[in-house]
Every structure is written in C-alpha cells, then in structure tokens.
Amino acid sequence: DVKVTQSSRYLVKRTGEKVFLECVQDMDHENMFWYRQDPGLGLRLIYFSYDVKMKEKGDIPEGYSVSREKKERFSLILESASTNQTSMYLCASSSRDRGHTEAFFGQGTRLTVV
Amino acid sequence: SQELEQSPQSLIVQEGKNLTINCTSSKTLYGLYWYKQKYGEGLIFLMMLQKGGEEKSHEKITAKLDEKKQQSSLHITASQPSHAGIYLCGADYTGTASKLTFGTGTRLQVTL
Numbered sequence: 001d002v003k004v005t006q007s008s009r010y011l012v013k014r015t016g017e018k019v020f021l022e023c024v025q026d027m028d029h030e031n032m033f034w035y036r037q038d039p040g041l042g043l044r045l046i047y048f049s050y051d052v053k054m055k056e057k058g059d060i061p062e063g064y065s066v067s068r069e070k071k072e073r074f075s076l077i078l079e080s081a082s083t084n085q086t087s088m089y090l091c092a093s094s095s096r097d098r099g100h101t102e103a104f105f106g107q108g109t110r111l112t113v114v
Numbered sequence: 115s116q117e118l119e120q121s122p123q124s125l126i127v128q129e130g131k132n133l134t135i136n137c138t139s140s141k142t143l144y145g146l147y148w149y150k151q152k153y154g155e156g157l158i159f160l161m162m163l164q165k166g167g168e169e170k171s172h173e174k175i176t177a178k179l180d181e182k183k184q185q186s187s188l189h190i191t192a193s194q195p196s197h198a199g200i201y202l203c204g205a206d207y208t209g210t211a212s213k214l215t216f217g218t219g220t221r222l223q224v225t226l
Binding site: 004033035040041042043044045048058088090092102103104105106107108110 | 147149154155156157158159162202204213214215216217218219
C-alpha cells in the first residue's frame with residue numbers, strides 16, 4: 001500500500017517560532033509537493049521538488065523554505081511562524097517516469113500559530 | 115480570477131438523489147484529476163481524464179471531460195452518506211502531471 005506520511009496531524013506553535021513539517025514517501029517518487037489549504041481558497045502550491053536537492057517555488061512561497069536532502073523526504077520550514085500561516089498543510093508525491101499519473105497525498109497537518 | 119472554477123461551492127442532497135459538480139478551466143487542459151477529501155484529512159484520488167470526450171466511472175461516480183478539454187463534470191448517482199466530503203478538481207496545465215492547479219472545492223453533504 002503506497003504511503004505519504006506527514007509527521008504530525010496537529011501542531012500548535014507560537015508566533016516567531018521556527019517550524020518544521022516533515023513528509024516521507026515510500027514510492028520512490030521523484031516529485032514532491034507542499035500545499036496549504038484554506039477555506040474558500042482551495043489548495044495552493046507552496047513549493048515543489050522534482051529531484052533531490054532541487055526545489056521550485058510554487059504560487060505562495062513567501063515565508064516558507066524547503067529541504068530535500070533525500071529522495072523520500074521533503075521538509076517544509078516556516079522560518080518565523082506567523083498567525084496568517086495557520087492552515088492545513090498537505091504533502092504530495094508523484095512519479096515523473098509514468099507520465100500522467102495521479103499525485104498521492106498525505107493525511108495533512110493542521111497547524112495553528114498563536 | 116481563478117484559472118480553475120468549481121461549482122457549486124457547497125451542496126446538500128438527500129440520500130438517494132443524483133448530483134453533479136462542475137469544474138471549468140480558463141484554458142485547455144492536458145489532464146483533469148478528481149479527488150475526494152474527508153473533512154480534515156488528505157486527498158484520495160478518484161479519477162483522471164486526459165482525452166477530449168473521455169468518460170470514466172467508478173462505482174456510482176462518473177466523470178466526463180468535454181471535447182474542448184476545458185470543462186469536466188463529476189456525477190454521483192443515488193448518493194449515499196459515504197459520498198459526503200469535499201470534492202476537488204486538479205488541472206494539469208504543463209503536460210507532465212508534475213504540478214496540478216486545484217479548484218476551490220465543492221463541499222457535499224448527504225442527508226438521510
């Protein structure tokens with residue numbers, strides 16, 4: 001059974017803290033993504049990575065950074081958490097070699113910044 | 115304005131009734147993906163459409179892509195409480211499926 005695992009389901013952090021959200025996939029996928037989901041705005045792409053140590057900005061990268069040191073792991077970093085980063089964060093992965101193929105999603109991390 | 119519009123934003127139907135959710139793109143798609151999300155959880159892949167006029171079915175859910183590849187509909191026949199959730203369409207505009215643009219979602223409630 002394929003899996004994308006996010007390290008936490010729920011997180012509460014204080015304003016100004018550095019926050020790490022971890023995502024691991026076991027499918028040997030090249031592509032990995034971080035989205036945030038907010039009511040009325042749908043899913044918005046923050047960053048994606050198509051290979052180890054490679055990253056590209058998505059639609060809303062401000063206030064975030066990412067790290068992909070190993071193929072299976074993609075980390076999202078909030079350098080200094082702010083209340084407007086309270087959201088549901090979803091990680092996904094997909095295969096490049098299979099061409100048009102669906103992305104597999106993790107269960108999500110609901111982050112609250114107080 | 116959104117590249118990908120979903121309608122309606124929310125829907126309440128009685129169990130056993132049929133329903134349709136629409137997804138309209140402002141430009142031609144390489145592929146269109148439908149996902150379902152249970153409240154507060156991750157997305158579950160339902161179907162992917164690539165060819166103009168294509169139609170796919172899984173159990174009581176049917177999805178179609180129009181000939182111009184700019185609009186897709188998701189139809190549920192004889193809805194059940196298990197169909198409740200948020201339905202999202204995702205558009206592949208690059209042709210590589212490496213990056214999807216998502217609609218805002220349709221929240222479906224099924225009443226008894």
